[in-house]
Amino acid sequence: MASSHDADTAGITRRKSLAAIAGAGALGLAGCTQSSDGGDGSDGDNELSGPINIAGSSTVFPLMSAVLEDFAEMHSGIDPSISSTGSGGGFSNFFCTGDTDFNNASRPIQPAEEELCADNGVEYVELIAATDALTVVVNPDADFVDSLTTDELAQIWRADPVQTWDEVRDEFPNEEINRFGAADTSGTYDYFIEAILGEEGHTSDYQATEQDNSIASGVAGDEYAIGYFGFAYYFQNPDQLKALGIDDGDGPVKPSLETASSGEYTPLSRPLFTYPSIESLGEEHIAEFARYFVEQTTNEDLVAGDVGYVPATEETQEEQMQKLEDAIEQAQG
Secondary structure: OOOOOOOOEEEHHHHHHHHHHHHHHHEEEOOOOOOOOOOOOOHHHHHHHEEEEEEEEOOHHHHHHHHHHHHHHHHEEEEEEOOOHHEEEEHHHHHHHOOEEEEEEEEOOOHHHHHHHHOOOOEOOOEEEEEEEEEEEEEOOOOOOOEEEHHHHHHHEEOOOEEEEEEEEEOOOOOEEEEEOOOOOOOHHHHHHHHHHHHEOOOOOEEEEOHHHHHHHHHHHHOEEEEOOHHHHHOOOOEEEEEEEEOOOOOOOOOOOHHHHHHOOOOOOEEEEEEEOOOHHHOHHHHHHHHHHHHHHHHHHHHHHHHHOOOOOHHHHHHHHHHHHHHHHHOOO
């Protein structure tokens, strides 16, 4: 069904270079070596073949890349392609026009995107991938700040923002705030507005990008910078960045797997999603990959240990698998 995307990066091993592939923006995994053990319950590793094309959220990108690479290593006939376009960019430019098999998203599909998919006859199923702690970071040398209230965070990022740190708090330095954040095609951008900014809107006075490693490097290179992105990108760069505690009224809470899982890290904990096309699920290799992905959502070593998100619970996994099986039955009859 889907057309492939050009890949900037090929043949990267997840556990050695996950941070690198997360910043590449696109990943081609063709030519991966075959494993002797399929591990997904299929009868033969070589029976599955064909392209799998994925776009969407930069936040979900490292998790989906890791799972896709493992699947391609188990099935040598799979030709996978994944690109980081932002949730909205993926829906509008690829998925809802029928050009990709999956769209990753760091927020639910929006009404305009639902309408676009409907106009093009694209049906889909929404699957929960993991839980993220959207993380606000500063330079490690910014010893003047360890936490911000949600109101202070809004002052920095609203449409008419403060310009210097001492406008946030008197004791902060009189230095210009340099901002690095998600582009407006990103689900992270949408979620940040929803959780922090509301009707005040988001400033245009910042370095906007779909590549979260660009945010990480920008903040790491500027003592007075601030940025935000998915927790996985901080998880991969803990020595280059400082994560701020967020005070939602009950004192500062630092982002972590534990605080996101417990619900203590508010209001910036959020579910992550992937949306497979029901038409694509009519192809056996894509249906099997979708099953494999849902199976991996409870894999703590992968989701938490390798990537840096909160794995799904067993109950959530069972619910998602049932939704998926219903969609596959619809697709395959």
